Amino acid sequence: MNKKQMTVTEEVVDQRLDKALSTVDPEISRTQAVAMVKDGIITVNGEVKKAKYKVQLNDIIDYAIKEPEELVIEAEDIPLDVIYEDEDVIVVNKPQGMVVHPSAGHTSGTLVNALMHHCKDLSSINGVIRPGIVHRIDKDTSGLLMVAKNDKAHIALAQELKDHKADRHYLALVHGEITHSKGTIDAPVGRSKTDRQKMAVVDHGKPAVSHFEVLEHFVNFTLVECQLETGRTHQIRVHFRYIEHPLAGDPKYGPKKTIGTDGQFLHAKTLAFTHPRTGEKMTFEAPLPKNFNDMIETLRAGRLVKLEKN
Structure with a gap:
């Protein structure tokens, strides 16, 4: 067990114990915090409290994190x-x-x-x-x-x-019809303040820049090509949610009513880099996987039932 201690600051005063702990310690999710409270490995001022306990200024919280098993x-x-x-x-x-x-x-x-x-x-x-x-x-x-x-x-x-010398291009199918032909999303990405399992555009996140160009319009959907300037976790998915055009099929950042069952329609189609030994510029392409290509053909043919708005 890795024993740790925190003192409650104004940032989390009056929050539930489980939420306060997951807010302050990025290693702990809200679910993990609840489980730790149930296991009795969290104390507040030396006493075991329930997860719903509202923490107070200067409370001393002691807890222990299990050492990860060696894989x-x-x-x-x-x-x-x-x-x-x-x-x-x-x-x-x-x-x-x-x-x-x-x-x-x-x-x-x-x-x-x-x-x-x-x-x-x-x-x-x-x-x-x-x-x-x-x-x-x-x-x-x-x-x-x-x-x-x-x-x-x-x-x-x-x-x-x-x-930022390596060149990475992605194809993405997004909800909605983007009205302009190209654009740049320059918005910092970091851990979501409301859901520790997600990333989001946040004020104190890491710089993140995504360039995009519209390739094709469909009813209620747009096919875009994205070029990454940075490589933050879930960057494209977060950025397009931020501009209200979330990726189709995305179970984490997309709307409840979406298309596809295998996850987001996002494909890393082009990769270019300088060979580390020869110095040669190398460029590679990968074709769309079958399910992505089939969805594009379905949209082109107008065979997709129109989704209701959420």
Whole structure:
């Protein structure tokens, strides 16, 4: 157990104990805080309180966080769509539904498990959980990822991302009809203040910039191409929700009445970077997955029943 202590400040005075704790400590979700209260591992001024207890100024809250279990990552013979590979870099086309690296809830079936079977040499910079992983895309986002096979390549590729020199283009299907042909969303992204499981545009978030161009209009939907200048968690999904055009199929940031059942219609179609050894500019393309392409054809044919407004 990792023992911790916090003193209640004006920021959280009169909040429920579980909410106050999850607000102050980013390592703890609201659900986790409730469970910790039930387990009796949270005390206020030395006394066990219920989750609904309203914290007061200068209350001393003692609690303990369970140490995470050490994950054992195993190589798995999972098919990979390898677009390019050499002694330094692998470029893969990740399918929708595949998690990039193992976590407490996903210890197998991930891209890392597949890579470990495909390639014995991966960079060690991100440890045993994320070997070779230079950047990520969400589980339900399909498309291109670059993977480093050694530490030197990893450092070079990560620096290129940090310097905004790598070029990443996405195709996204969004709700509503965007009336202008192109635009830039420049809005900081950080952890949501109301839901710790979500990201949001917040005043003190990290700088985030997404450029977009409209490719095609449909009834109630728009197909856009996005270019990322930064790479924040859920950036495209959060930014388009912010401008009131959430991604179609998005269970987390989209409306209740949406389309598709496999997650957001978002595809990393283009990836360009400078090769870490040769200095050559390399560009790769990945075609739309079948479900995304089929939805576009359905929209073009006008066969989609009009959604009611939420």
